[in-house]
Amino acid sequence: MPTLIYEERPGEIRTAWLVDGAPRSLLFRRAHWPAAGDVHLARVLGHAPDGSGAFVLLRADGLTGFLKRRARMPLPPEGQQLCVRVEAFDPLAGDKAARVRADMHLCGRYVMVKKPGGGIDCTELQEEGEGALAAGLRSLLDPLAGECGIRIRRPAAHVAPEVVLAEAQRLTARIEEITEKAKTAEVGRLHRPSALLAALAEGPPGPVRLAMDVVGAAAPEAALLRKGYPDVHVVGREAGLSFTAAGLDDWLETVAAGSCALPGGGALRFAPAPTGLVVDVDSGGRPARGDRTRLLQALGEEAADCLARTAAALRMQGLVLVDLPVRAGDSAMRHHLARRWR
Numbered sequence: 070m071p072t073l074i075y076e077e078r079p080g081e082i083r084t085a086w087l088v089d090g091a092p093r094s095l096l097f098r099r100a101h102w103p104a105a106g107d108v109h110l111a112r113v114l115g116h117a118p119d120g121s122g123a124f125v126l127l128r129a130d131g132l133t134g135f136l137k138r139r140a141r142m143p144l145p146p147e148g149q150q151l152c153v154r155v156e157a158f159d160p161l162a163g164d165k166a167a168r169v170r171a172d173m174h175l176c177g178r179y180v181m182v183k184k185p186g187g188g189i190d191c192t193e194l195q196e197e198g199e200g201a202l203a204a205g206l207r208s209l210l211d212p213l214a215g216e217c218g219i220r221i222r223r224p225a226a227h228v229a230p231e232v233v234l235a236e237a238q239r240l241t242a243r244i245e246e247i248t249e250k251a252k253t254a255e256v257g258r259l260h261r262p263s264a265l266l267a268a269l270a271e272g273p274p275g276p277v278r279l280a281m282d283v284v285g286a287a288a289p290e291a292a293l294l295r296k297g298y299p300d301v302h303v304v305g306r307e308a309g310l311s312f313t314a315a316g317l318d319d320w321l322e323t324v325a326a327g328s329c330a331l332p333g334g335g336a337l338r339f340a341p342a343p344t345g346l347v348v349d350v351d352s353g354g355r356p357a358r359g360d361r362t363r364l365l366q367a368l369g370e371e372a373a374d375c376l377a378r379t380a381a382a383l384r385m386q387g388l389v390l391v392d393l394p395v396r397a398g399d400s401a402m403r404h405h406l407a408r409r410w411r
Contacts, residue, residue: 071277072277073268074086074310074315075281081098083312084096086272092320094268095382096264103155106261108259109127109152111134111150112149113136114126120138122138123136123138123144127153127169134168136171150256151171152259154169154174155169159386172184172186173247175243175260177239178224179221179222180210180236180240184244186219188214189220191204191221194225206225219237224275226274228300232299324339324379332371333355336354337379344388345390346387346388348390350391350394355368365394
C-alpha cells in the first residue's frame with residue numbers, strides 16, 4: 070500500500086510518499102519559506118525589461134515573486150494589488166524570486182477548486198472509464214461551481230460522493246474567506262495550505278497509509294482525517310515508516326553530496342551550474358564484459374530511470390543537462406529518457 074510519512078521537527082515539516090518502497094515525492098516546509106500553494110496579497114513593483122512578466126512584493130520584509138506573462142493576458146500595472154498563488158520557490162536560488170500566478174486554486178485529495186474559473190472538469194475520471202460516476206458527481210457539485218471552477222480528481226473514484234462533496238464545500242468556502250480577507254488586508258500571506266493535506270493531495274488514488282509522528286488529538290487535522298478521508302489509514306511510527314527507518318535520510322545525504330547510486334553499479338554525479346544542473350553518468354563498478362552496445366544501453370536506461378525518479382521526488386526545476394554514455398545517446402535513448410521524465 071502506498072505510504073505517506075509525515076514528520077514534524079522544530080521549524081520544519083517534511084513528508085515523503087513511498088510507492089513500492091521507493092520515494093516518489095518529498096516535501097519540505099519551513100515557516101519562513103514560501104510554500105507552493107500559498108496565497109498572498111501582492112503589490113506590483115514593476116515589469117521585467119523584456120516584458121516577460123512582473124515583479125511583485127509578497128511580504129513587507131521584501132520577499133518578491135515573479136508573475137510570468139500569460140498568453141493574451143496583459144500585465145497588471147505598477148502599484149496594483151492582487152491575489153497571487155505561489156507556484157514554486159527554490160531556497161537555494163539566492164535572490165531569485167518565487168514563481169507566482171494571478172489566480173487561486175486550493176487542491177484537495179478529491180477535488181481542486183480554482184478562482185477565477187467556472188464549471189466542473191471531470192476529465193480525470195472520464196480517462197479512467199468512470200463516466201457514470203463523473204456524471205453523478207457533476208450533478209452533485211454543480212451548485213458550488215459559480216465563480217469557482219472545480220476539477221474532480223482520480224482519488225474521488227474510491228470514496229463515497231458525499232465525501233467528495235464535503236471536501237469541495239470546505240475548499241470553496243475557504244476561497245470565499247480568502248477573497249473577503251483580501252479586501253481589507255495589507256500585503257502579505259492570506260492562506261497557507263496544511264502541509265499534511267497538501268501532501269495527501271499528491272498521493273495516488275485508492276487506499277493509502279499515513280504514518281505520523283503525531284497521532285490523535287495532538288494532530289490538528291486528526292478529526293478531519295477520520296471523517297473526511299476514509300481511504301487514508303492512519304498508523305503510528307511503526308518500523309520502516311519513518312524517514313530514518315526507510316533510508317530516506319541516508320539517501321538525501323548521498324544526493325546532497327552529489328551522487329546517486331544505480332542498481333546495476335555506477336552512479337549519477339550531480340554538479341550545480343549557473344544555468345541549471347549538470348548530470349554525469351559514471352559507469353565505475355559495473356560489469357565490463359559482454360556486448361559494449363548493450364552494456365551502454367542498459368547503463369543509459371538505468372540512468373534515465375534513476376534520474377527521472379530522483380527529479381520527481383526532489384521536485385527538480387530548471388535546466389538539467391545529462392551526459393549520457395556516448396553510444397547510448399541515440400534517438401531511442403533520448404525517447405526513453407523523455408518518457409521516464411514525464
